[in-house]
Amino acid sequence: MVNYRYLGNSGFKVSEITYGNWVTHASQVENDAAFATVHKALDLGITSFDTADTYANTAAEVVLGEALKGLERTDYEVFTKVYWPIGKKGPNDQGLSRKHIFDGIHGSLRRLNVDYVDLYQAHRFDYETPLEETMQAFADIVRQGKALYIGVSEWTAEQLREGAALAKELKFQLVSNQPQYSALWRVIEGKVVPTSEELGISQIVWSPMAQGVLSGKYLPGQPVPAGSRATDEKSGANFIKRFLQDDTLAAVQKLKPIAEQAGLTMPQLAIAWVLQNPNVSAALVGASRPEQLEDSVKASGVVLDAEVMSAIDEALAPAAVTDPEETYTVSPASRPL
Secondary structure, eight states: OOOEEEOSSSSOEEESEEEEOSSSBTTTBOHHHHHHHHHHHHHTTOOEEEOOTTTTTTHHHHHHHHHHTTSOGGGOEEEEEEOSOOTTOOTTSSSSOHHHHHHHHHHHHHHHTOSOEEEEEESSOOTTSOHHHHHHHHHHHHHTTSEEEEEESSOOHHHHHHHHHHHHHTTOOEEEEOOBOOSSBOGGGTTHHHHHHHHTOEEEEBOTTGGGGGGTOSOTTSOOOTTSGGGOGGGTHHHHGGGOSHHHHHHHHTHHHHHHHHTOOHHHHHHHHHHTSTTEEEEEEOOSSHHHHHHHGGGTTOOOOHHHHHHHHHHHTTTOBOOGGGGGSSSOSSOOO
8 A cells, every 4th residue: 555645844644656647637548547547546545636727728637526526525635736828728827826826726626526625736936926926815725725735836946935935924834846856857856855845845746757768668779669658749748858868768777677676667666766755745656557556556665775776876877867957947937828
């Protein structure tokens, strides 16, 4: 079964393997398959589910809501996000203005068929809206009981510090950040993680397998496998491109004997690696088939000793991206159209 961890400096626990439906629900798989993976997740002890209003332009929330329908609300935790353009993508259908945040939470509650979400997240930082306006809107949503906790995604260390200070003034907690993090993409370690530890914020990390590259199925000098994420524009093909250079793929292949010696598959090793970071509360995993989750959950509770961690670092050192300046390039300088 899956272990639980506290989310930030709060009393709220989440499953350290959390199911994310970014590129699967209402996009990559049919609804019946989506329902089956959600139910398998629950059977395996995953109770935390992450989505966003922008996934499949709101349709992914609908699918997740249908999949969870009929369950006791106390039996699962649901996270969603607001920021990217949705719906008709009009001038107020995006960003972190008070209007869009309130329109966003009401739409998400309706689509998910719940009275509240456990965690409501700013999907990016909005440079066009005063941060005071954004945080006041989140504070009001918490007081109205529409969200229990507030988090963010891909905020810089400075943005986290400013947001946490305003949250404290407004009498609520900023408990989490959701960045990309894997053994190949370590940019949060330099500034974001130390700042988060200081502020009582933890990470819910996405792409712990570097878009599947750390599974080892992409081989140097070989075409990408047919039907893989790298061939599907709807499944994050643009995100995986940076990891498909031959030198990166060759470095990843060096992990195979390390995983075997540790008694793990390569996907399990990748997920277990991010969970060794004490500031990580959860690793987001997706699945297009229920059996994929059976492999992923075996990473929960795994302790990698210092020798294994060192071997991973050595294998990936030429390919891993560690520059903390990369964290300043994620949120758009202006709202996307």
